[in-house]
Amino acid sequence: MHHHDFSAVVVLPKSSSFSHRNSHECPDHKECGHDGEQYSDQSSACLKHTEASIVSTSELGMIVEVFRLLIYNIIIMFHRSSRSIFVFVICALFITSPCFASILQQSKSTPPTQWPPREAKIKSSVNSNQFSKPPSVEVRLLGDGKFVCQFSFQSTKPAQRVNLTGEFNGWNTQATAMSRGDDGVWRATVQMPAGEQQYKFLVDGDQWQSDPRNDQVISDGQGGNNSVLRLGAQANLGAVRARRGDGKIEGGGILHDPLRASFVQRLPDGKLLLRVRTLRDDVEDVEFVSEDGRHIRLIDSGSDEMFSWWEVAVVPPSLPIAYTFLFSDGVSRLSDERIYSLTTSSDAMFRTPEWAKDAVWYQIMLERFRDGDSKNDPQPCRPWRSEWYGASPWEGQNGNTFYKWDVFSRHYGGDLAGLRDKLGYLKELGINAIYLNPIFQAPSHHKYNATNFLHIDESFGTQGDYAKAEAVENLLDPKTWTWTPTDLLFLEVLKEAKKLGIRVILDGVFNHVGTTHPAFRDVQAKHEGSAYKDWFSIRSWEPFEYDGWAGFLELPVFRKNDQGFTSDEVKQHIFNVTRRWMDPNGDGDPSDGIDGWRLDVPNEVAMPFWFEWRALVKSMNPDAYIVGEIWKRADQWLDGRSFDAVMNYPFAETIIQWIRDRNHKITASEMDRRLAELRRAYPAESTYVLQNLVDSHDTDRLVSKMRHPDSQYDKGNREQENPAYLGGKPSSEEYRKARLIALVQMVYVGAPMVYYGDEAGMWGADDPTNRKPMLWKDLEPYEKSDENFVDEVHLDWYRRIISLRQAHPALRRGSFETVLNDDAQDTWIFLRSLADENILVAINASSNEVQIDLSHTSVGTRTGHWRTIFGGEGASMSDDQFPRVSVPALSGRVWILAP
Secondary structure, three states, X not given: OOOOOXXXXXXXXXXXXXXXXXXXXXXXXXXXXXXXXXXXXXXXXXXXXXXXXXXXXXXXXXXXXXXXXXXHHHHHHHOOOHHHHHHHHHHHHHHHHHHHHHHHHHHHHOOOOOOOOOOOEOOOOOOOOOEEOOOOEEXXXXXXXXXXXXXXXXXXXXXXXXXXXXXXXXXXXXXXEOEEOOOOOEEEEEEEOOEEEEEEEEEOOOEEEOOOOOOOEEEOOOOOEEEEEEEOOHHHHOOOOOOOOOOOOOHHHOEOOOOOOOOEEEOOOOOEEEEEEEEOOOOOEEEEEEOXXXXXXXXXXXXXXXXXXXXXXXXXXXXXXXXXXXXXXXXEEXXXXXXXXXXXXXXXXXXXXXXXXXOOEEEEOHHHOOOOOHHHOOOOOOOOOOOOOOOOOOOOOOOOEOOXXXXXXXXXXXXXXXXXXXXXXXXXXXXXXXXXXXXXXXOOOOOOOOOEEEEEOHHHOOOOHHHHHHHHOEOOEHHHOOOOHHXXXXXXXXXXXXXXXXXXXXXXXXXXXXXXXXXXXXXXXXHHHOOOOOOEOEEEOOOXXXXXXXXXXXXXXXXXXXXXXXXXXXXXXXXXXXXXXXXXOOOOOHHHOOOEEEEOOHHXXXXXXXHHHHHHHHHHXXXXXEEEOOOOOOHHHOOOOOOOEEEOHHHHHHHXXXXXXXXXXXXXXXXXXXXXXHHHHOOHHHHOOOEEOOOOOOOOOHHHHOOOOOOOOOOOOOOOOOOOOOOOOOOHHHHHHXXXXXXXXXXXXXXEEEEOOHHHOOOOOOOOHHHOOOOOHHHOOOOOOOOOOOOXXXXXXXXXXXXXXXXXXXXXXXXXXXXXXXXXXXEEEEEEEEOOEEEEEEEEOOOOOEEEEOOOOOOOOOOOEEEEEEXXXXXXXXXXXXXXXXXXXXXXXXXXXXO
């Protein structure tokens, strides 16, 4: 028997290495433990899936070459030995098996696709020209795919005016006024694009009403509902019976708009996050394909009632490239009918200030923070340590009572000197960003009724300096504007704060002013002869009637239109005020100015104004921060054209409902779902700089909220309006719940904000009791000292949790991944990761210690040692028992992964 050297017979290609990357597998699969589960969200959450390719051309060529050689050698060996043939076939199969496996695997999911894709285009079965309308809306289709809609509303009570508000006008309360017909019905006609439009009617400026003749509603997040109008394809999508695996894909449910930040956005690591929407449960797989040969599977990042959202992170190409999406369901594999263009750089996209991603905010109402100079105290001035509910000698006169109106007119003497004295306290607490409530000249303690945007209130610096300035200034001519001693003191304090690494933003109240404003006084005196006659919303000259914000005549509003302000002089005045405080010396260097703005009731002003205003702010200082007071979801405000962030009230409502409530308590899973929905709603650049507050000057204090389980957020929380409100000192358990909520603030995605005094244990109902003078250790004893003192345990907790956040970049900038929602034990566990830092957080909202086995989660199989870095005192399980963990009742525990 002849023995043949097999290697001498078989001719192989020059390269016999088979490199294959599975386009369906996360490259960190063994570590992250995804196991095919859905993971990720818009906040770069667990965006660890990287670009993958289908079977390469070289692999296919190798397979063809091997088969050619196989046939050739079989013919040769046929004449030699059947055993030789057998050995050869076994070896050939061994060599080619990786390629065969690759083809089989990819044929199930991502078969080779050429550019442009040859797959058939997806079609829509729904009529895009149709609409679903209630009896209260008349709809007419325009030729360009838009619709003209006439809304009608009949108030059940006498109304002076009605406005139509909604997503189409940015919920602007004045942009779309309705007209009352002879039949008593209010009507307004607007042009709308196809899609889902939410709306409400606003009666007399303060009564929000959903459409009583429209049964299509969606929760407004405030205990009520928004009415819904669906135009175009969306009007009929609800009737589509979507089912995964049936081979049917509804094209009308697919949406990808590269011009919107929610669909294409920059991630903190510089990659681009692409999103596409499909009808819920309609497709099994979505793939990104591009002309440069990239082929990447998207992951399902979650769904709402009607749609599913898919996303993928890609590296920006070196040159603009075309791309599209492929959709698979059952036996069907179809292509998006549109081709898109991918930018070469993420730098040109929506960006927010880097410093804001590391911010821990502290909100200060200056008049109630610290009195550092008694010489400038407004008179009469109430003693700082006096008992809140007690009366001063000058109070209770002329029929006044505590709530009518003595408490609202009080002054306590807080000032800039006091702020400067306590900058060290804030630095030691861990604060690096301050939001100041209005500090411009105004008669009230809160300063939302501005006398003038040009000057800092004299009671914060030097009494008597304002009148001298106003006497020589022309509001319309910035060249005449002067700097008062108080203004200069503010700039000094600002400079000192910056030296300590503390940023400062001001409250911009550009919707209205107070009745002491020079322009309004001039209008009152001269009526139509005033140079400012077009500034304000005047309803009648004789008798003199005007609109006040929310019906308060102490707050006359500027006159507005659908572009912003009716008077261009108002716009230019606000622009000049913006320039003044962002670059005080006007040298083009903004380092001596404020670091940004918090905007009061910005939805009262039409969006086009804010587009222009943002452009101005960013042209002066690209690193300036803009945050808007929007109480609801703010998708339209965070698309890169208006604000960087909003005050994240939905975050506060969600966390409080989970940790505090009883009958209305939500599960950990539901809480996690709501937060994930918010992360999907906003660009990552915004999500990481949202002001994650839990209370403010507009709500009752956090620990007082804990006394009222099941109450709606910011409803029924004023003692003067709700006798059942419990305004006394909270219990120890209520303080524990407040501390747990504060911990969530510090470990979650976004920038936490502390309302002054929360860290000291201050409590109180909504305005005015949430605005008590700050508690200071060096001022003790206060009157009623058994209640009014700095809670050292509470203060130490805030120091520790803020320090925790500041010590770990992953808690500030890291990705977010839900690890486990244990509803049975009321526990939420998630992972924050950045580069090599991995932080595991467990929040236990129950009244019992919990024990959980994490073996089968994404962290259970990771190599390394999980070491507790916060919490866990008294826990029954040590770190050595990981992945079995325990978390004490109403507490949190934080681990870091060590090599």
